Amino acid sequence: MALIELNKDNFEQEVLRSEEPVLVDFWASWCGPCKALMPVMEQISEKAEGFKVCKVDVDKETELAGEFRVMSVPTLMVFREGKAGKRLVGVQKKEEILKMVYSE
Numbered sequence: 001m002a003l004i005e006l007n008k009d010n011f012e013q014e015v016l017r018s019e020e021p022v023l024v025d026f027w028a029s030w031c032g033p034c035k036a037l038m039p040v041m042e043q044i045s046e047k048a049e050g051f052k053v054c055k056v057d058v059d060k061e062t063e064l065a066g067e068f069r070v071m072s073v074p075t076l077m078v079f080r081e082g083k084a085g086k087r088l089v090g091v092q093k094k095e096e097i098l099k100m101v102y103s104e
Helices: 011-016 032-047 062-067 094-103
Strands: 004-006 022-027 052-057 075-080 083-089
Touching: 004 011, 011 022, 011 052, 022 032, 022 094, 032 052, 032 094, 075 094, 083 094
Parallel strands: 004 052, 022 052
Antiparallel strands: 022 075, 075 083
8 A cells, every 4th residue: 555645634634533553654754864765655555464654755754744733744643543652753663663563
């Protein structure tokens, strides 16, 4: 499954109402670490089973970034049953990201 681009119009449907867990990458186009993490996120999304992988451009979606208190990018968050759970900040290894997704 491809990475799903989130915005204020589809966030509720794709994340908050999702029946499966959702891994969300809050990122920015000017962010070097975000660019370094993108291939990892694409790999995860291609093989994701039992969860969705989405991304939010914090410059375009400042309200969403503010609502979830995203202060640094990249920030990865897992949502379950419409609630924000664990988060990781900064570039992470694929194994650490998957561990976060499957550990809750």
